[in-house]
Amino acid sequence: MNSLRILVGAETYPPDVNGAARFAGRLATGLAARGHDVHVVAPSPTGRPGVEVLDGVTVHRVTSRRYQPLEALRLCTPWEAAWETSAIMARVDPDVVHTNGHLSLGRGVVNAARRSGRPLVATNHLMPENIVDYLPLPAGLRSVFAGWMWQDLGRVYSRAQIVTAPTPRAVDLLTERAGLTSAFAVSNGIDTERYHPRAAGEARAGDGTPTILFVGRLDPEKRVEELIRAVALLPRDLPARLEVVGDGARRAAWTALADELGVADRVRFRGHVTDDELLEAYAGADVFCMPGVAELQSLVTLEAMAAGLPVVAADAMALPHLVRPGANGELFQPGDVEELAGHLARLLGDAALRERMGAASREIVAVHAIDATLGTFEALYEKVLDREPVLAES
Structure with missing residues (x-):
């Protein structure tokens, strides 16, 4: 396709x-590598606005503040x-706009695109339920506020020509809770060539103890406490x-829970790691576990x-789209630590x-290779530029 100038709105960005x-x-670096002129609007990591070029992408940083x-x-x-997204929109003058959020920054991007008549694609990555626990609200009002956030998401995204989410389950949520009548699934995609399985019979690093790996934010919805409790139930004579x-x-x-359960010697908290260290963690593991219950796709599982x-x-949520019981792994009922x-x-x-299960994975x-996603x-950009209707798959 012809080279486009694309503006990507991102509520969160590296x-x-x-x-x-x-x-x-x-998304941004992949599109730039394909010859497009890609601009990203994202919150500033320092709080101050500015412009930088990263991996061939022009990143416009918007004034931001830390929420403790x-x-x-x-x-x-x-x-x-x-104000800032409107000014950036006018300065960049994109052919097409792709927002990845509907909060303050995403709303600014959407409104600026609509005012100027630019084609708009919107992708949702947000589960409002994951946000409300961090707001100063009484417990009884949190579900009410989450419902309002879903409706607000629907109002903002109804202004887009095309709405996507990463999995069929995530699309269902947009219709069930946000009230959108048309949306369809496009995988987030990963660079599958970066990840290499250990060869059959290849020795593990370290002492050879079979390793369970979890990767993700250590926040309540990830439910890592269930994984730690499950490790405590493993036979002591089973290396793990x-x-x-x-x-x-x-x-x-x-x-503290690992220490309380007497498995501190079996659990290692590594904190944030570099990209290379993350690749090494995957290569050195034997089983991956994702106990989270609010995954719209789960890039780390991919x-x-x-x-x-x-x-x-x-x-729970979109994880059954990735895990086929008996083929590439197993599913367990959230909260059933014994299962x-x-x-494990x-x-x-x-x-x-x-x-065998790893090969099936x-x-x-x-099918989730990033090239297919790009x-x-x-x-989709071509279709919105041509003003063609795009129908969700039934």
């Missing part, structure tokens, strides 16, 4: 460490986001260790699958089973 930020970074309960993110005020990669509000509490790992995951421990014990004790994840979005 160096932020979360799935939405990683997707936005991957959400230390990993910078938030923009509605008035600053509206748990590596926890990531940081967040619950790290101290979950570290990455683990690309690294050839069997996956044990909660039977989770049973799945079976995999940890059977190297041949891990190898590699096959399943192939190609799909390029086709």
Whole structure:
């Protein structure tokens, strides 16, 4: 296709460490590598506005402020986001706009695009329920406020020509809770070639103890406490260790839980790691576990699958789209720690089973290659530029 000038709105963007930020970074740099002139509007990591060029992408940073309960993110005020995104829109003059959020910054991007008549694509990565726990609201009002946020998301995204979400389940939520009548699934995509499974019979690093890996924010909805409790239920004569990669509000509490349950010697909290260290963590693991119950896709689960790992995951939200019980892993009912421990014990004790399920993970994840995702979005950009209707798949 012809080269386009594309403006990507991102409520969170690298160096932020979360799935939405990683997707936005991957989308922007991937499109730039395909010859497009890509501009990103994102909150400033320092708070001050400015412009920088990263990996061939022009990143316009908007004034932001830190919200203490959400230390990993910078938030923009509605008035600053509206004024600055409008000015950036006029300066960049994009052919097409692709927002990845509907909060202050995303709303500013959407409104500026609509006022200037520019084609607009919108992608949702947000579960409002993950946000309300960090707001100073009485517990009884949180579900009410989450419902309002879904409706607000629907109002903002109804202004887009095309709305997408990363999985069929995430699309269902847009119709059920946000009231949108048309949306369809486009995988976030990953660079599957970056992840390499350990060869059959290849020795592990370290002492050879089979390793369970978790990667993600250490926040309540990830429910890592269930994984730690499951490790405590494993037979002591079954070699096993748990590596926890990531940081967040619950790290101290979950570290204390491991100590309380007598498994501190089996659980290692690594905090944030570099990209190379993350690749090494995947390559050195034997089983990946995702106990979270609010995953709209779970990029880290896709990455683990690309690294050839069997996956044990909660039977919740979009995770059943990735894990096929008996094929590439197992699902457990959230809260059923004994079921989770049973799945882990079976995999940890059977190297041949891990190898077979890991190979299946590699096959399943192939359809999530980033090139396919980029190609799909390029086709969508062409359609909105031509003002063609785009219908959701039934």
